[in-house]
Each structure stands twice: as C-alpha cells, then as structure tokens.
Amino acid sequence: MAAPSKTSALPCDDFQKFQDTLRQLRLIDDRIIHALNDSLPTQSFRGKVDASSVCKRFYDELQIAYDQRKNAIQHCLEIASKEVDTLRQEKASNPDDFNTLKSLRKEQTKLRLMQQELSVEEVSKIEL
Incomplete structure (x- = not known):
C-alpha cells in the first residue's frame, strides 16, 4: 500500500474538487x-516475513498520509482565510457592493466547510 504522493495537492479554489x-x-x-490482511503474514508464513518491519512500514505510510x-x-484554510480577509476589507471600503458581499459569504462558507474537514481529519485519524 503506497501513501499518497507529495504532488497530490488539494485544489483550494473549488470546494467540490477539494472534497473529491x-x-x-x-x-x-x-x-x-x-492492507493489514495483505501485509501481515499468516501462521504458515510467520517465519518467512518479519512482521514487525511490515507493521512499521505500514505505520509510517499511514503517518505520511495523515501528515500530507x-x-x-x-x-x-490559510488561502481561504486570506481571501475572506481581503473580501472583508473590500466590503468595509464599499459596503453597498452586492457582489463583494455575495463573494464574501461564499468564501466564509467555504472556510467553515474546510474547517469542518480538518475536524473530520482529526477525528478519523486512527491512533496508532
């Protein structure tokens, strides 16, 4: 089982693509x-495979995936937060601009949803 590559970055501009x-x-x-069933040896193969090194490698792959x-x-979240700050400044300078308000609300919603995803990530992380 291979961990996701470092090149697989999340698309931050489109929340649907972000979730996908x-x-x-x-x-x-x-x-x-x-993956565990494939990695760990059965009773008949215990002497042929070093189970501790297989487990260590599997653990390392999980940790890399979680960290990435x-x-x-x-x-x-940082990008979305900066965008919200920028839109707030624009709204403050022009409070009657409907398009800025609409964009601000959209970005605030996206920011909240991304924060929820971070919470889900912490909850779903398997404690090893």
Whole structure:
C-alpha cells in the first residue's frame, strides 16, 4: 500500500474538487483492513516475513498520509482565510457592493466547510 504522493495537492479554489481529492487521499483509511490482511503474514508464513518491519512500514505510510492530508487542508484554510480577509476589507471600503458581499459569504462558507474537514481529519485519524 503506497501513501499518497507529495504532488497530490488539494485544489483550494473549488470546494467540490477539494472534497473529491480529499476523498481520494482518504482511501488508505478505507482500505486499512485489506492492507493489514495483505501485509501481515499468516501462521504458515510467520517465519518467512518479519512482521514487525511490515507493521512499521505500514505505520509510517499511514503517518505520511495523515501528515500530507492535514498539511494540505491547513494550506487551503490559510488561502481561504486570506481571501475572506481581503473580501472583508473590500466590503468595509464599499459596503453597498452586492457582489463583494455575495463573494464574501461564499468564501466564509467555504472556510467553515474546510474547517469542518480538518475536524473530520482529526477525528478519523486512527491512533496508532
């Protein structure tokens, strides 16, 4: 089981793509039982495979996947937060601009949803 590559960054501008990419990055969690069954030796192969090194490698792959997802989500949160701040400044300078208000509300919603995804990431992380 391979961990997601570092090049798989979350698209921060489109929340639907953000969620779809995050779902793909979470496949390692969805397939954990299968991966463990494939990685750990059965009774008949115990002497031929070093179970502790297999477990260590599997643990390291999970940790890398968790760290990459968390860092990617935090990166998108920073971008969305900066965009909200920029739109707030625009709204403050022109309070009657409906398009700015609409964009601000959209970005605030996206920011809240991304914050929820970070919470989900912390809850769904398997404590090893």
